Amino acid sequence: MKHIFPTQRYIIHKETEKGVRQVHFSRLQLLALISTAIVLLGATLFFSADSLSKFLYQTRLTEFKQNYASVSENLETLKTRLDYLDSQILALEEKDEAVRIYAGMPGIDQDIRQLGIGGIMSEKSLFMDNLAPAVNKELVALEFDIEKLSRKVNLELISYENIYDQVKTDVDRIRAIPSIRPVRSGYLNSSYGYRTDPFDHVQRLHQGQDITVRSGTPVYAPADGKIKRAYYVGGFGNHIKIDHGYGYATIFAHMSKLSVRTGQKIKRGDVIGYTGNTGRSTAPHLHYEVHYYGEAQNPLDYFFSDASQ
Structure with missing residues (x-):
């Protein structure tokens, strides 16, 4: 019966104080030793790569959390400013109604004041899809609020222009209205x-x-x-x-x-x-x-x- 691997032996000489030591390997034993070394090296590389991957993941996660905290803080600041602007616009709307009475003009219908707001602009969707869901949701709400404020401001500008045109043509009557x-x-x-x-x-x-x-x-x-x-x-x-x-x-x-x-x-x-x-x-x-x-x-x-x- 023929052997798959020819019978060959390898001798390693090692000098010691007691003399020369010889270690004998067959070809099969040498291949087994090399295979074991390769497996051990692969396992070492795998676990090293896994540890490195976990380290990089934790580093990026920490960085993301820090960035998220910063973004959230900035969003809260922006929301506070938007709330203030909304209160100012509400005050303008109340004055607008008073001035319209003063000028003898009809008030603006509430359905017109509550104009519908369009959807989110499509070119921003790719950017927003890459954000955390919570941040994405807050940004959508803020964009909605900003567009709503913009429409309110434009409506007030148009209203005041109409009032101004009316007032210019009816100064005497307006001076006769008790208003202070x-x-x-x-x-x-x-x-x-x-x-x-x-x-x-x-x-x-x-x-x-x-x-x-x-x-x-x-x-x-x-x-x-x-x-x-x-x-x-x-x-x-x-x-x-x-x-x-x-x-x-x-x-x-x-x-x-x-x-x-x-x-x-x-x-x-x-x-x-x-x-x-x-x-x-x-x-x-x-x-x-x-x-x-x-x-x-x-x-x-x-x-x-x-x-x-």
Whole structure:
């Protein structure tokens, strides 16, 4: 029977203090030794590569976590700024509605203010797909908010341009609309609406706004006009009525001193008198009424700015 590997022997000589030592290997034994060495070397390389891969993974994971924390912090800062801008735009929308009333223009429908926002821009999708899901979600929400704010700003710009065009052609009527608080300070007390009368305890309509304020506080004309009445009557005490034209009139009651006379023309912001406690009054305050074509209005709807401005 023939052997697959010819019978050959290899001798390794090694000199020692005791003499020369010989180690005999057959060809088969040598191949087995080499194969074992190769296997051990491969295993060593494999485990070394695996350890290196784990090390690199942990390094990249740590770096990613640090970057994620930084991105998250920046996103929170951006969200805070967007929330602030949104509150500012909301304030502008409220002023826009007030100015539209002031200019005699219809308000903007809420459906128009809540304009639909389009989808995320496709060219950004590849970039966003490579981000962590949490970051991706936050970026999508922020982009939505930014686009919504942009649309709101554009809508307000268009609205103010329309208001400006309207105001330019109707200055006289606008100057006649009561649009400032009649006193700079004070506490809003009994408001427009039904209430129990403090004297006879009967439920009746209170046609104005009471502002609790110290006696002697200046009272300002809320719009241009002409003094129709400026004298003392039983219930109102010292009082003033101004005819502003275009259907608007205002009444000021319980004043301590009057600084205008009947028939006098006044401008918005002029001092017309001083608060007090005259007439049917329980404490120092100003009773203020706004009328439009003879119908009492809620004065708070006409508090567009502070007094004298």
